[in-house]
Amino acid sequence: xxxxxxxxxxxxxxxxxxxxxxxxxxxxxxxxxxxxxxxxxxxxxxxxxxxxxxxxxxxxxxxxxxxxxxxxxxxxxxxxxxxxxxxxxxxxxxxxxxxxxxxxxxxxxxxxxxxxxxx
Amino acid sequence: xxxxxxxxxxxxxxxxxxxxxxxxxxxxxxxxxxxxxxxxxxxxxxxxxxxxxxxxxxxxxxxxxxxxxxxxxxxxxxxxxxxxxxxxxxxxxxxxxxxxxxxxxxxxxxxxxxxxxxxxxxxxxxxxxxxxxxxxxxxxxxxxx
Numbered sequence: 001x002x003x004x005x006x007x008x009x010x011x012x013x014x015x016x017x018x019x020x021x022x023x024x025x026x027x028x029x030x031x032x033x034x035x036x037x038x039x040x041x042x043x044x045x046x047x048x049x050x051x052x053x054x055x056x057x058x059x060x061x062x063x064x065x066x067x068x069x070x071x072x073x074x075x076x077x078x079x080x081x082x083x084x085x086x087x088x089x090x091x092x093x094x095x096x097x098x099x100x101x102x103x104x105x106x107x108x109x110x111x112x113x114x115x116x117x118x119x
Numbered sequence: 120x121x122x123x124x125x126x127x128x129x130x131x132x133x134x135x136x137x138x139x140x141x142x143x144x145x146x147x148x149x150x151x152x153x154x155x156x157x158x159x160x161x162x163x164x165x166x167x168x169x170x171x172x173x174x175x176x177x178x179x180x181x182x183x184x185x186x187x188x189x190x191x192x193x194x195x196x197x198x199x200x201x202x203x204x205x206x207x208x209x210x211x212x213x214x215x216x217x218x219x220x221x222x223x224x225x226x227x228x229x230x231x232x233x234x235x236x237x238x239x240x241x242x243x244x245x246x247x248x249x250x251x252x253x254x255x256x257x258x259x260x261x262x263x264x
Binding site for chain 1: 161223230232233
């Protein structure tokens with residue numbers, strides 16, 4: 001995906017790819033698909049993907065966004081990599097607990113805690 | 120835009136992001152004017168987005184230009200929203216439970232569950248192509264205090 005069209009801010013810290021969302025609302029299906037493809041490409045290119053997705057800017061997300069996260073998680077696990085989520089707003093965290101996805105994902109309060117968890 | 124009867128607004132919405140956001144913004148603005156807390160806006164927005172997505176994705180699969188009918192009424196103590204598509208409908212009882220361990224890693228199937236979790240009452244018509252959501256204002260101080 002061309003850098004100018006990306007809905008993500010991507011950085012690297014100690015071998016961990018950190019992803020932040022530019023949009024506050026992750027609702028639009030087309031954007032969600034593009035985000036999924038972009039992160040998928042990052043995973044494909046990494047022999048041992050370590051990925052931290054931060055929700056610090058996110059106010060709303062849809063079940064389609066949850067689906068994209070699950071697909072990302074499945075891809076990371078298929079390569080024996082590691083995925084962490086961090087900085088999730090309490091209202092959005094409630095969506096994760098209602099759907100029991102807090103059991104599927106490793107979720108941390110802060111970026112620092114998430115980075116430490118990669119060992 | 121839209122018909123107003125007994126404080127109920129009726130709007131036809133196509134599967135265009137700007138049209139969806141326009142009616143969503145009207146609903147949220149009415150919630151704000153009525154003093155609902157921010158948590159209500161979150162809940163209503165989430166449920167509305169899921170209902171709209173289900174209507175277009177499942178109800179109108181393969182018919183991207185067909186509109187759905189949205190009706191909404193924001194009252195002091197409750198919000199009523201209905202979403203009706205022109206598809207064949209479905210049986211809500213046939214949706215697998217996405218919270219089961221064996222379904223956690225499946226990417227789809229959570230929309231209706233989220234609607235039911237955040238709304239006070241959720242009903243479908245017999246054919247399953249019309250969803251009616253009721254949200255009761257939570258107890259406590261209003262957003263305006």
